[in-house]
Amino acid sequence: MDESHGQTFTDRICFWGETEPDTPAFIFWSKNGRHVLSRGEVLDLSSRFAFRLTEVGVQPGDVVCISLPNSPERIVVDFGVHLAGAVTMNGQVLRSEGQDIIESMCKAKCRVLVADPDQENGAWSICKKRFDVVSANKHSSVIRSRDVPSLTHMVYCRARKPESEFLTSLPSDTYVSKSRKPTDIASIFATSGSSGYSKLVPHTHKALLVICHRLREITGIQGKEDISFTTAPLGWIGGFPVYFLYSGAQTVIIDDTIGGEADMLKFIWNIICEENVSVGGFASFQLLGIFERRELWESSGKKLKKILTGGQPLKRECLDAVGHLSDSILNFYASTEVGVICVVELNESNKHEFKDNVTLNPVSGVEMRLVDSELKDVSGETRGEIVVRSETLTVGYIGDTGSKASFLPDGWFRTDDVAYVDARGGVCVEGRSSDAIIHGAYILYPTWLEEKLVACPGVEQLVIVPVPDKLVHQEICACVKRCEGSLSEEEDILHFAEAAVTRSIPSALNVVPKYVVFFEEFPLTKSLKLNRKELAKLAREKLQL
Template identity: 25%
Template sequence: MSLSAATLLSDSARRHPGRVAVVEGDLRLTYAALWDDALRFAAVLRERGVRPGDRVAVLLPNTADFPRAYYAVLAAGATVVPVHALLVPDEVAYVLRHSGAKALVSGGPLRPVAVEAAAAAGIAVLAVTTEAEPLPYAEERDASDTAAVLYTSGTTGRPKGARLTHLNLVLNASVCAADLLRLTPEDTVLGCLPLFHSYGQSCAMNATLRTGATLVLLPRFTGPAALDMMIRERVTVFMGVPTMYHALAEAAAADERRPEALRVGVSGGAALPVALLERFEELFGTVILEGYGLTETSPVATFNQFSGRRPGTVGHPVWGVDIAVADPEQDRTVVPLPDGEVGEVLVRGHNVFAGYLDDPEATAAVLVDGWFRTGDLGVRDKDGYLSIVDRKKDLIIRGGYNVYPREVEEVLARHPAVAQVAVIGLPDPVRGEEICAVVVPRGDAAGPGADDETRRAVADELVSWSRERLGGHKYPRTVRFLPELPLGPSGKVLKRDLRESCA
C-alpha cells in the first residue's frame, strides 16, 4: 500500500494553502510556503546524492527549519533521523554511524556540535536551503517502509534506534488530531516540546499539521514565556509534560493574565500528579487530558478523552490499539493478569514500531506474541482505565515489599511545602532499599536560605505527613532538598541521576 508521512503536510497544503502553518517569533509561514520550502530542500537533498531509502539525520532546535527539513527528507523518499539536541559530539557521532546517515542537517546554535560529529562520522553537514527548483511531488513510499528512526534515551547501554513506519506516523497523528483532541483548522497549538522527541514530533507537529491548524514554536521553554505566548497567539491547545505544567502554574500564580482561548491541555511523558492537575485546572479554567505512550508506540497508546476522563489515570487505549496488563516475570510469553492487579503494560496495534535498527535481539526481547512489552508497571480498573504505577526499573523493594514511587509522590505533592518531588530507592544494608524523597521546596520552606534546623523541621514534617497517609513500608525515611530536579529533554525527571547523586 502506497503511503508517505509527507502527506501529513502536503494534503493540508492543498486544502489550506493560505492558512498559517507555523509561527516562530514574527515569522508566519503558510501551508503553501512550508510545503514549497520542503520540496525545494528535498531537491537539494537529491542533488547531494540522497536517494529513497537513505537515512538523513536532523539536528535542529524548535524553529521553522525543523519541519522544513523533516518533511523535505520524507518528500525525498528518505528516512528522517531526528537527533537529540542535548547530545555531545561523540554521542551524535554514534547516532550518525549507527543509523548509517547519508548526511546531517543542522544550523543555528547546534551547528558546531553537528560539524564535529559529522566530521567524526565522515558525512556532510547541510544547512536548510530553499534555492533549488522544487521537486514536482513527494516520492512514493510503502506504508510499511521506515519513515523515521528515533533513538531511545539509552538508560541502559547505547541508545537504540526505533524504526517507525509511515503507517505508524500517519495513523498516530490522525488519531491524535481527530479522535483525541478534535483539532480543527481554527486551533492554535503551542509546541514547547522538543520536536526531535516522539511526543513533540507526532502529537504537536504532525497532528497539528495533519489538521490544517497552526503550530506555534517556542525554542526555549519557561513558564512566563509560555504564558505570554499563549496569550499573544490565542493558543487553544497546550501540549506539555508535568514539569511544564508546574512552571506554568507558578507563572500564572504570579500573573493575573490568563490565556482566554485555551480549551485543553495535554500531558504526557511522565505521570502527572493529581494535585498539580487540580491546581492547573483551577488557575486556567480548563481541563488537562493525560495520555501515555513510548517512542516505540509512535507514541500515543492510551488517552483520557473528552467523552470520559479519570484524573490519575492515562485513560483508555486509543482507536485501533489494545492494552494488556501481564505478569512482569514472564519475559518470553504473555500471561494476562485480571483487572485490579499490577503488572507490565503491553501494547499492540497500528502504533507499534517495526523493531530496533540492526538489533534483532533487542527487538525480540520486547516484541512477544504480537505484543510490545513497555517495561512499565500498570493496573487497569473494571472500567478499562489504565494507571501507570511506575517503570519496572524504578520499583523500590523495601524489606521484601514492593513500593511504587508514584504512589508516594502523589501523597507528598499535596503538602503545601512541596513544589516538586521525586521518590527513589537507595541501597540499605538491612532492608535492601530505603525510600528517599527528593523535594524541591515551595517558597522559602527549606529553600537555599533556610538554616539546617528549619530544613530538618520541614523534612520531619514531610515524613510525618507521609506516615499518616501511607502504609508503614511505603513512607520515606529520608528527605533531601534540591533547588531543582534533573530533567531529560522531554521533561522527565532523571531518577538514575538522583540515585547516583544521593547514594
Template identity: 25%
Template sequence: MDHTKNYTMGTDITPISTALTTSYLKTGFSTEPTDDTILDRFKRYVEASPDKEALVIADVDTVKREAISFKDCDDLSDNLAANLIKEGVEINDVIAILMPNCKEFIVSWLSLLKCHAYPAFVSFNMRKGDDLKNVLNELKAVGVILHTGRSEGFYRIIKDVFGRLLDFKQDPDVPNLKFVVAIGTCLDGALPYINMVRTTTELELQPLHERVATITMDSPCAILQTSGSSGHPKLVVHRHFGMVNSFNCVAIRLNMSSSDRYFCDRPMTWGAGLFGLAVACIVGLTVITVDTTMSVAGRDIHSILQIISKEKCTRGLMMPYMLYDMLELPSVRKYQLDAFTKFWTSGQRIPNALLEGVNKTLPKASMIIGYGSTEMLWVSSQLYNVASQVDQTGTIGYPFPGFEIKITDGDDKVVPIGTPGNIKLRSYQMFTGYYNDDKKTKEKMKDGWFDVEDFGYLTEKGYLVFISKTCDMIKRGTVLVAPASVENVILNHPSVNNVIVVGVPDPRLYEELCACVILNHGDTTTEKAIVDFCNENLTEQTLDGLALTPKFVIIMEEFPRLPNGKPDKTTLKKIAADKCAI
C-alpha cells in the first residue's frame, strides 16, 4: 500500500501548501473535469466489454443469482426508451422509478436518460403508500415505472394507489399521471415492461437517436429524495456534469477501475445505492447488490460476507450497522475477504472503538469514511488506516476537488481556523435546485453557497470536522450543546454498542440531555452505571457551570430508523420526551 502523503489526501486533488489561518478552503484539481455525459461514458464500456456483467443481483443460493451485461443494458434501454417516446414522453418530463434492486432498475434509469427525461427515484411508506400520490404530484410525474413487488401486501398497495388510474385512465388525485409501466405480476391497465423492452426496428429507434442527440452535460440525470431527517423530504435535481465528475473523483480516491467489483446493499432509489449504478456506467466496473432487507432488518451479515467473497468483490459500501454486526462474529477469516481491499462507510458518526475494531478484523482493507449530502453528493472523505491518520483523527477528511468550504458564524462571517460554526459549501457538482421549489432553493443557496445545516470546523491542514447537525444541537439554558461531545465519551464505556444523545423538554432550561443507549448483546449494565461513568469521565462544564453528564439515560434494544437506514432522531426525541416527562 502506498502510504505517501498524496495517497492519504487523494490523487484527485492538489493539497494546500501552507497552513490555513481562516476557515475558508478551495480545493484544486489534479484531473480536469470532463464534459462527458453518463451515456457517453456508458457507451465506451458497452463497446469495450459488451458481455461483461454490469449489474449482479446476488444471493447465497446461486440459483437465484441474476446478472445483466453492459450490452443487454444498452439494448433493452434503447427499446424501452423508444417505446416511452412512442407513448408520448417529452424532453424534461418527469418519470418516477419505483422498484427494489433488480436488473430492470438499471435498464429503466438508462432509458430515461436516453429520453432526456427527469428520472425521479421514489421511496414511500411501504405499509400504506398513502404518501406516494403526494410525491408524484410534487414531481408532476407523467409516468411511473414500477415493480409490482415480491409480496402480496406490496401488490395490494400498488393496486390501491394506482387502481383508479388503471381502471379509468385518469385519476384526479394524480392529474398529471398518464401511464404506468409494470414489472413482475400483471397489473391490469398498465403497460407490461416485458412488451416495452422487446426488440425494435431501426426505423422505430430513429426518434430515440434524435432525442439522445439533444442531451448535454447540463441535462438532468436524477431527482433524488432527501431522507427527511430535518423535515419533509425535498426533491433534489442533479445534472450529468455534476454526477459524472463527482463520482469520477470518488473512483479515483477509492482507486476504482473497470476491473473492480463493487458491493452495495442500499436501495438504488437512494443516493448511496444510485452511486453503485452510476459508477458502473461512469467507471465501467461491475456492481453487486442484494435484497436490501438482508442487512438491516435481517441482520444477516453472514450471508453478506459470503456474497462479498463468492462474487470476488474488491470495493464496496459497508454501512455502520453492517460493521457492528460483523464485529459480533467469532471470526471473519473463513469468508476469504482478501480481495476486498477498500470500502467506504457513511451516514452517521463513526466512533473510534468501531474504527479500531474493524481495522483489526479486516487488517488488509482500507476504510474510507465519507461525508456528503443528497444536494452536494460527496464532499470529503477520511482514509482511516493510512500513514497520516494522526492528521485526520476525529475529522471527516479532506474535501474532494472543486470544492469551496467556509465556516461561518450567525452573521454569515467566516470564523478563525478551528472555530466551530455553520458549514457552507460551493461546488461545480452541487445540485441545480429543488424540483419545482424555487423558494426552498433560494433559502438554502445564497450567492451559490449551500447551507448544509451542519455544525463543524476546519483544521489548519484543511481537514473538515463534523460536530453535529444544526437541528441536533441541544439548547440547554443559554448554551448550545453538541451531542457528539457527550456521545464520544459514552461510547468508551465497555458495555455500550451505540448511543445517541438528544434534547428533551425541560421547564427551566428549555432542554435537558438524554442519552439513548444500546448495549452490547447480552449485557445487563444499568442506566445508573452509565450515569456514574459519565460523572467520572465528563469532567468539563459548559460556560453556565452545568456538567455534561446527561440527566436521563434510556437503555433501548434498537433505534427507530428512517427508510434509508439512518437513525430517526425525530421519533427518537419523541420517545425520549415521553419517557423523561417531568
C-alpha cells in the first residue's frame, strides 16, 4: 500500500490536476468526434461546479444524486461533488414511472438531484411530476417533494451536443473542500439488480482507493504508459474512474449523450485503434461480437495488451480472442459490495486448461470461503455459497434493514453466489443461488418485472425465468398463463413490457423479455409452490435452447 490510502478523492483529483496539467485524462468519443479533458481541466471545471453546488447550499456530507450518462459533463459533476465535500450517488432510471430513483433518493436522504432537463426519458422528464418547483433560475430549481422530503434542489446539466452549454456556463469561482476524511463515505452505488430491487451500497474514500490500488496491481496499468477503454457506466463501481484517480492513466470513453452509431462494434474497435488503447474493458457479449467480425480487426494489426471482462461467467468461446484481439484476458469475479474478489488471467500458455466459469483464487487482501445452508464450510468439489471478507466491504446497505442477514459476524459477507473448488484449486462460480438472472451487465431480480407484466390484459399469471444465451449468459423469458378466453399473442406481451421500462436503456442492457412462452399450467413443487427451476427447463425445451 502507498500513501494514497490515507487520502480522499479530493486529494487525488487535486494531485493529478496539478501534476502535468496538460496531460490528457479522459478522452470522449462520439459520432461528432473526440473531446479531451486534460488533468488540469478536470480539476478546474470540477472545482467550478463545486462552487455552484455551494451556491445552492450543499454542505460536506450531503448526498447528491447524479443521473447523467457517460460524458465529459458526468466526470465534471462527479468530481465536482467530491470537491464540494459531498457524497455522490448514481441515479439510474429503469422503471418508466421513476419509482426506482425516487426510492433510492429517499433512502439516501438526497439533498440535490443533478440531471439534464432536456434528456428525453431522463430522470427529470420522468420524475418532475413528483416534484413541486418553488423557484427556478437558469442553472437550478428549488424543489419540494413529499416522496423525497430531503430533496431541496435540482441542478441542471444541459449536455446535449453540439449545443452543450453546461461546461461553458460554469462560474469562474472555484471551491475545494478539505473537510472529508478517508473513512468518510465518498460514493453510494446501486447494485446491478437495479432492474428489480436495488440495494444502496456506500463506500468510503479509503475503501474505493484500496479497490483502485488492487485493480492497478492486477492490470499493471501505469500512468501515461497505458491507455484504458471502458464501456461501463461511470456511475457503476465497474465503471468507476479507477486508473485516473490512482495512477493518472488516460481513459477513453464513449459519450452517451449523443445517439449511438449504427455499427457500434465497428465504432468501438476504430476508437481503440485510433487512441492506441492498451487495456480494454468489455462485457463478454461485446468481446464475442467484435471477435466474430474478423473484418474489423484482422487488417488493423491492432492487438491489446489485455482485455478485462466480468459480470457473468466466462465461456470458452471468449478465449478464441486471445492471440488475436489481445495477449490475454482477465476475467474478474467482483461485487458492488466488495469490489474485486477473484481474477484469472488467461493467455496462450494456459488457456487450454480453462473450464467454464473458472475464476481461480481471491486477490490479495480478500478472504473467501464456501459454505452450506447452515454457514458451515464445505470441502472438495461440494457446491456452496461464496462468503468473503475484505477491508473494502461496504459498511452496510442504506435504508435496507431486511438485508442484515447478508452481513455475518467477524466481517464476512454472503454473496448469494454458488461455486465449487475444482481439483486444481480453482474456484468455479456458477451463478446466483436465488432466482436472480444474470443478464449481461445486470443482475435481474424477476419479482418487479413480474408484478408489472402480470397487469397485461389477458394475462392470468406471468413468471420470468432465465434461458441460456451465448452473449448475455441468460436471456429473459416470460412464461404466461392466459385468462380464460384470452387471445393474447407474444407481440401483445412484448409491447406491454416495452412500456414498463424506460426506452432510454441501451439495447444490450434492456430488461424487456426476449421470449414469451405460453403454458396451460405451471409446474408445482410437492408443497404446491411454483417450481421455477422446472418451469425454466420447460421453457428451454419449448424454445429448443
